[in-house]
Amino acid sequence: MNVVILKEVKSGEARVAIVPGVIAKLKNLNLKVKVQKGAGEKSFFSDAEYAQAGAELSDSHASLLENADVVLKVQPPEKNELDALQPGTLLIGLLNPYGNPELVKSLAKKKITAFALEFIPRISRAQSMDVLSSQAAIAGYKAVLLAAMHLGKYFPMLTTAAGTMKPARVLIVGAGVAGLQAIATARRLGAIVEAYDVRSQVKEEIQSLGAKFVDVTLDEDTATQGGYAKEVSSASKEKIKNILKEHVKNADVVITTAQVPGKKAPRIVTEEMISQMSAGSVIVDLAAEQGGNCDFTKAGETVVHKGVSILGPVNLPATIPVHASQMYARNVVTLLQSIIKEGTPCFNFNDEVLNACCITHEGKIRVEELK
Numbered sequence: 397m398n399v400v401i402l403k404e405v406k407s408g409e410a411r412v413a414i415v416p417g418v419i420a421k422l423k424n425l426n427l428k429v430k431v432q433k434g435a436g437e438k439s440f441f442s443d444a445e446y447a448q449a450g451a452e453l454s455d456s457h458a459s460l461l462e463n464a465d466v467v468l469k470v471q472p473p474e475k476n477e478l479d480a481l482q483p484g485t486l487l488i489g490l491l492n493p494y495g496n497p498e499l500v501k502s503l504a505k506k507k508i509t510a511f512a513l514e515f516i517p518r519i520s521r522a523q524s525m526d527v528l529s530s531q532a533a534i535a536g537y538k539a540v541l542l543a544a545m546h547l548g549k550y551f552p553m554l555t556t557a558a559g560t561m562k563p564a565r566v567l568i569v570g571a572g573v574a575g576l577q578a579i580a581t582a583r584r585l586g587a588i589v590e591a592y593d594v595r596s597q598v599k600e601e602i603q604s605l606g607a608k609f610v611d612v613t614l615d616e617d618t619a620t621q622g623g624y625a626k627e628v629s630s631a632s633k634e635k636i637k638n639i640l641k642e643h644v645k646n647a648d649v650v651i652t653t654a655q656v657p658g659k660k661a662p663r664i665v666t667e668e669m670i671s672q673m674s675a676g677s678v679i680v681d682l683a684a685e686q687g688g689n690c691d692f693t694k695a696g697e698t699v700v701h702k703g704v705s706i707l708g709p710v711n712l713p714a715t716i717p718v719h720a721s722q723m724y725a726r727n728v729v730t731l732l733q734s735i736i737k738e739g740t741p742c743f744n745f746n747d748e749v750l751n752a753c754c755i756t757h758e759g760k761i762r763v764e765e766l767k
């Protein structure tokens with residue numbers, strides 16, 4: 397069986413689905429590895445390194461896809477890639493199924509067996525395949541670095557001959573994987589950190605990283621059984637707003653990461669709150685691509701309102717492409733190891749991980765909400 401690794405073509409995407417270091421694991425699965433030339437260029441993995449690891453290199457995506465049994469990607473396939481995919485091919489990637497229903501229909505129509513990494517369940521057994529987590533941690537880390545770059549102040553407290561500089565005050569909103577890594581990074585840089593999450597279960601994790609938990613007691617369940625946040629009522633939103641506004645006002649940096657799966661990101665930081673922040677403060681909105689957690693956020697842009705910079709970065713994992721690709725590749729190989737048995741794909745849908753993330757198979761859409 398041929399496994400093909402394509403060069404990502406989406407603008408701003410610098411990651412690659414497989415790095416040379418994991419090719420031996422693919423070969424152990426009896427797969428023949430074929431890599432499009434230049435696939436690892438933007439993440440600093442050369443064609444020579446792929447060849448040395450035992451991959452065959454080829455120029456054209458079309459000829460690679462003609463004979464592909466398995467295709468590994470980061471981004472969803474572009475139209476020309478989709479056109480070249482052969483029926484029966486196994487495709488794995490971040491396929492953005494909720495945001496791209498037309499692609500899901502086309503994959504089913506073309507009889508592609510597609511695995512969307514976004515749908516890997518957040519269970520212990522699947523942690524080593526959990527691309528959302530490995531990439532979100534990178535985004536959380538980079539968000540803090542971006543904030544530090546834009547802030548006109550030091551993060552740590554510094555006592556110098558020219559006086560004592562107070563530490564920066566950082567507020568993290570949403571303490572999932574990205575938010576927790578943002579807390580840890582801001583603490584390592586010496587900031588005073590507080591964090592809020594609608595799921596009060598994360599209080600201890602926040603505190604264990606050395607941050608203060610902003611406690612807002614609500615009269616409703618805020619988490620699903622799967623551990624994700626639920627959308628809260630208007631009354632709860634008002635209560636959260638009243639408590640958060642004081643914390644936003646006192647922060648030099650606010651990093652927002654709040655998401656509700658399958659929904660537009662909740663709007664949390666309002667114009668009123670931003671207007672009360674000191675000039676020179678910085679907001680980094682990691683939910684920019686899902687509509688943003690803040691008023692004024694524009695995906696891919698920086699907006700300045702009354703001296704406050706509101707950054708809406710997109711695809712931050714791609715800005716740390718070496719480690720992002722290494723982690724992505726390990727996650728994908730682990731998933732593939734649970735699919736390929738004795739050199740052939742074995743779609744065991746009694747396995748809850750495979751069942752959850754296989755979105756199309758044998759011409760059918762397998763996920764109810766996508767039909």
Ligand code: NAD
Nearest residue numbers: 518519520523570571572573593594595623625654655662
């Ligand atoms: P996410 O990206 O869906 O959301 C980020 C955070 O925003 C979450 O913590 C969420 O509670 C929070 N949020 C949502 N609405 C909010 C609001 N209005 N105000 C404040 N905060 C709000 O989250 P994620 O990082 O993907 O993690 C989701 C869940 O999955 C968590 O419970 C996490 O611990 C769990 N998880 C489990 C595993 C595993 O066991 N394999 C791996 C990763 C994550």
